[in-house]
Amino acid sequence: MKDETRTELIKAALDARQNSYAPYSGYRVGAALLAQDGEIITGCNVENASYGASCCAERTALFKAVSQGKRRFLAIAVAGGRDGGSLSDYAYPCGICRQVLSEFAGKEEFQVIVARSVDDYREFTLEGLLPCGFGGDSIR
Numbered sequence: 001m002k003d004e005t006r007t008e009l010i011k012a013a014l015d016a017r018q019n020s021y022a023p024y025s026g027y028r029v030g031a032a033l034l035a036q037d038g039e040i041i042t043g044c045n046v047e048n049a050s051y052g053a054s055c056c057a058e059r060t061a062l063f064k065a066v067s068q069g070k071r072r073f074l075a076i077a078v079a080g081g082r083d084g085g086s087l088s089d090y091a092y093p094c095g096i097c098r099q100v101l102s103e104f105a106g107k108e109e110f111q112v113i114v115a116r117s118v119d120d121y122r123e124f125t126l127e128g129l130l131p132c133g134f135g136g137d138s139i140r
């Protein structure tokens with residue numbers, strides 16, 4: 001991925017984090033998904049008083065994108081941490097989000113970028129974060 005694309009994606013995730021609704025955990029997450037057509041779709045975590053009804057930032061972004069007709073994605077940037085101050089750690093996608101991303105990641109290498117700032121990030125492939133995953137091919 002080009003440096004400028006990565007920077008744009010991380011900035012979008014940090015911006016999306018501003019909209020996080022996390023009154024229960026105080027852990028605010030933003031995500032930015034890069035679709036194959038070049039469009040960036042963002043999401044944030046949205047919590048609920050019935051905790052299990054909460055949705056992670058990554059799935060918010062993915063479900064928004066799919067509902068807009070997107071089906072293929074190249075990368076996602078994720079930025080998360082507790083309220084206030086700078087991000088003290090990298091926010092890795094949870095297991096459910098890894099699984100949901102894998103549904104639409106395709107065979108090409110899908111990149112997962114976890115960032116604390118535009119110049120402080122780590123990059124993985126989804127295959128690396130979810131090896132031997134369960135997918136549509138497993139049940140056909």
Ligand code: THU
Binds near residue numbers: 028044045058
């Ligand atoms: N969260 C995400 O948004 N993404 C993840 O991959 C892990 C967790 C959110 C869910 C909840 O609102 C808060 O972080 C604390 O778990």
